[in-house]
Amino acid sequence: MKLNVRTVVVAFLALMAGVAHAEEFAASKVTLYKNFPPSEFGAQSGNTVWGYVSPSGREYALMGFNTNMAVFEVTDPNNVKHIGSIPHKPGLWADIKVYKHAAYVVTETANTGIQVVDLSRVDEGEVKLVKTVMSPGRSHTIAVDEVSGYLYTCGSREGTGTTMAFDLKKDPLDPVQVGMKTLTPVYQHEAQVVTYTEGPYKGRQIFFGGGEGRGLEIWDVTDKDDSKLVRRVAYPFVGYCHQGWLSSDKKYFYVNDEFDETTSNLATRTLVFDVSVLENAELVATYTTGKPAVDHNLYLRNDFVFHANYTTGLWIYDANEDPLRPQLRGFFDTHPESDSAQFEGAWSNYPFLPSGTMLISDINRGLFVVNTMAATRTPVPFKAFKATAGKATGGKDDQPIQVSGNKVALEFDGVGKWKEPSRVGFSFVPKLTKGSATTTVELYDYTKKAWVAAAQQDDGDFRPEGRDIARFLEPGTMAMRVRVTMTSSTPLQGELDQPSFVLNP
Secondary structure (H helix, E strand, C coil): CCHHHHHHHHCCCCCCCCCCCHHHCCEECCEEEEEECHHHHCCCCEEEEEEEECCCCCEEEEEEECCEEEEEECCCCCCCEEEEEEECCCCCCEEEEEECCEEEEEECCCCCCEEEEECCCHHHCCCEEEEEECCCCCCCEEEEECCCCEEEEECECCCCCECCEEECCCCCCCCEEECCCCCCCCCCCCEEEEECCCCCCCCCEEEEEECECCCEEEEECCCCCCCEEEEEECCCCCCCEEEEEECCCCCEEEEEECCHHHHCCCCCEEEEEECCCHHHCEEEEEEECCCCCCCCCEEEECCEEEEEEECCEEEEEECCCCCCCCEEEEEECCCCCCCCCCCCCEEEEECCCCCCCEEEEECCCEEEEEECHHHHCEEECCCEEEEEEEEEEECCCCCCEEEEEEEEEEEEEEECCCCCCCEEEEEEEEEEEECCCEEEEEEEECCCCEEEEEEECCCCCEEECCCCHHHHCCCCCCEEEEEEEEEEEEEEEEEEEEEEEEEEC
16 A cells, blocks of 8 residues: 555544454355454554464464554464464554564554564464564565565665665574665565576566556566666556566566556556566556456465455456466455445455465454365366276266276376465266265375375365375376275266366465
8 A cells, every 4th residue: 555545544444343244245256264353453454464384384374453463373264363462553554474483574653663573482372572673664565585585675764765675594583684775766665576496587586566656667686785677667557556476487477556446447457467588578468357446465376366456355366277367266355335446445365375274354354264265176187097996988078987887996197287286186976877886085195105085075075184285296297196986785887977186276
């Protein structure tokens, strides 16, 4: 959010932020686990949200309120627990990021600095403010490049729009300022900073910045004493280039403009830039929800785009098949009062928890913990199958597999769509015309080199227990295997229809 909308935001802080109930909210393929309003935590409004995973694998939400950062355990999203809060000076705008076992909190309130919070004992119920870095005195947002181990401040008030870098590698709890006091001589509102690990930009640290009314700006910040503007891309109806995120192949950068809805009367618009050649980056597509709401923060996980669009809430688009024309998969409206172009409702989201549990932060209603699995469910066709017991024919061109025998066992082979999905499962529809069967489904564990039983879930898919999903994809090849066994005391006859692996990003 830009500073000159402060008076607009203040106007809605008095709105009631009571406990939310699922029936209040329009939604498609997204369901509510829990909601925590600001009033329960000594606050009047919410702002950003981020996530943390402890070494034990337990998952946490770091929710920004105007008076504090609150930490919640969301490992079991049906039983969310408040762990503790870190207070700060009151302020509407705040940001939170994480590096290893440290969380960093900034606000735009003068002399807040960068709060450094130790999360190393969060499993024991302890979060502790260990340090406050007082220069810069305030920042709008921060970005952390986890590969290089640097933190960057955006919209800082050390000077005019100063962008500063801090080295986190030696000790995440003791950030050390490095390089110039202003890496970018012009204001950067938010940023994603990425270290390229392969290709022509290997080793370079690239800063994708929201350049206000100028457009998307790309900076090379590898040398903290000599940063360089690589490319500035203006685009039609620039209002306020706000924030964006990179696709998994680093070819496209998705951007929200926070003011184009109000200044140019546009419907909610997302801009897609081709950044495969940084020096020639250009706008190549736009897409829209068709709603009047202002868009705010967006993030990509395995090329699903998760949008926090103020008064219309969370919107989920799938950019896997066509990155220039993503397809709408689901939504959850956290602000049922209206869809108007106002600075109320969903501020941000966090889609990166390994379990796939989704976090939404809402200005009026605080933290939402939601289930997006139905929206992101992605069938992945099998590549081949074989019968190890009984008889099986067909299965080509999406045709059912005809099966017969007292015992039928089929092994399916496939290839995963992403290296780190949140879920791996299998789905099929049995249609027996003769006999009745006891059916078991097993996925192959490449770590233990053994079959693991999968249970049928409420959505009909068979999935194994546990959170270590990577073990069901062969390292390097992403191969997947599943075994379906049908047994009966009498001969079986029928078909397996629509067999498919099922993944979630």
